[in-house]
Amino acid sequence: MAKEMPTSRLARGTKLGVAVAGNAIRASRTRRSMRGRSEAVRARMAEESVLRSTEQMVMVLGTMKGVAMKLGQMLSVLDLDLVPPEHRERFQRRLAVLRDSAPSVPFESMKAVIEEDAGRPLAEIFADFDPEPIASASIGQVYRATLPDGRAVAVKVQYPGIDLAVRADLKNLAMFRRILATAMPWVTPAVLDELRMNLENELDYVSEARTQARIAAMYAGHPFIVVPTAFPELSTTRVLVTEFVEGQGFERIRALPDAERNRIGEIIYRFYVGSLFTFDEFCGDPHPGNLLLGADGRVAFLDFGLYNRMDHEHVRFEADCIRAAAEDRPEDLRRLLIENGIIESPEEITPETCLEYVLAACEWAVVDEELTITPELASGAFVLAVDPRSDDYAGMKQQNLPPEHLFSRRADFLTFGVLGQLEATANWHRVAREWLYGDEPVTELGRQHQQWLAQRGLESGTVAPVPRS
Secondary structure, eight states, X not given: OOOOOOHHHHHHOOEXXXXXXXXXXXXXXXXXXXXXXXHHHHHHHTSHHHHHHHHHHHHHHHTOHXXXXXXXXXXXXOXXXXXXXXXXXXXXXXXXXXXXXXXXXXXXXXXXXXXXXXXXXXXXXXXXXXSSOSEEOSSEEEEEEEOTTSOEEEEXXXXXXXXXXXXXXXXXXXXXXXXXXXXXXXOOHHHHHHHXXXXXXXXOHHHHHHHHHHXXXXXXXXXXXXXXXXXXXXXXXXXXXXXXXXXXXXXXXXXXXXXXXXXXXXXXXXXXXXXXXXXXXXXXXXXXXXXXXXXXXXXXXXXXXXXXXOOHHHHHHHHHHHHHHHTTOHHHHHHHHHHTTOOSOGGGOOHXXXXXXXXXXXXXXXXXXXXXXXXXXXXXXXXXXXXXXXXXXXXXXXXXXXXXXXXXXXXXXXXXXXXXXXXXXXXXXXXXXXXXXXXXXXXXXXXXXXXXXXXTTOOSOTTOOOOOO
């Protein structure tokens, strides 16, 4: 059994231990706990109006096959125990519309895509090609093949016509903007533009191959992270060729003992969240299907179609906000949000609202104690963030949060969801302090990572605060 957090702390509030410039600062609050938020979500989901609103969104997205596949993956981390039993079956059927929308395409049709893009027969490209797919991606299927030089590769091929379907969906998003805005208030015009750009990029496998090849080179020799190299010279717009990696899938990983699951959870957290604060870039598509556990204990990360780079100043701003929340400095947090143009109507937003809004997204990473991420905790945080009925920080939802920050928060929520499915336990705050404060690592994985960074001539904790005079 995964270790559970003491319920008394969750019921009465969280004690946060923080240190700035070597001095320990302790702050305690009596705000609603993380588990309390899950209970609030359960009560709110019991309201027929919320279920109708959520179902309406699912039904609309269910008609948009290309986009729905991607959003279905995101919603698949939702813990349906939050939905009251009398509504669960109905909600499950609606959600299945999104999860199961990937088409079933015969191999001959997929082979035609490869040969049309390459301009030559399949046999001239690969020495061997297994016609049985080994995996399904959101916009394509994955096959195993062998290059003429004997290297094993994975070949991801887009479904015929999926590019047209996705582009049509993105155009149609404008038609459904009002419905989406009702069910998901954060879907602003700027977010739709960012979504359009990211999904358009995901259709370009040559661009993804170049990105993955670069990231593979960056993580070369890493002690516990593997990024399979890609072959841009063999890839085309609709065909992605990468190194084949053997490994256990997520369901096998979930069955491992607690200690091993916790170790893998820390690796996932470091890759999907830590990379933003260390390298100013991150993978925007955390998902259980995008990782494998190798026989050597390293975790391989797959799928780099939604990979984002952020301006360093934007990353520093996010770190400043998290530190302000961790240190119980709501006035400073509000000032940061105003100065960076996030809050356009300061008279409507209190410091306390700002703090609760930021903690809703990242409290799990500022709690200075061991915390087991459960599906309920992960789903509760996600549902409250998009719940149209939530008035806890309704004013903040109307402010001007830039798309790049929304996508980094989306990556956080999805990482939270993956860790919830894994039921991983760690002191996530102590891990995050490496990149938030420049602290020395407190875990073995952290020490291995720091040694690797030093060997590569890279810095750790690039957004650590400037020491106070």
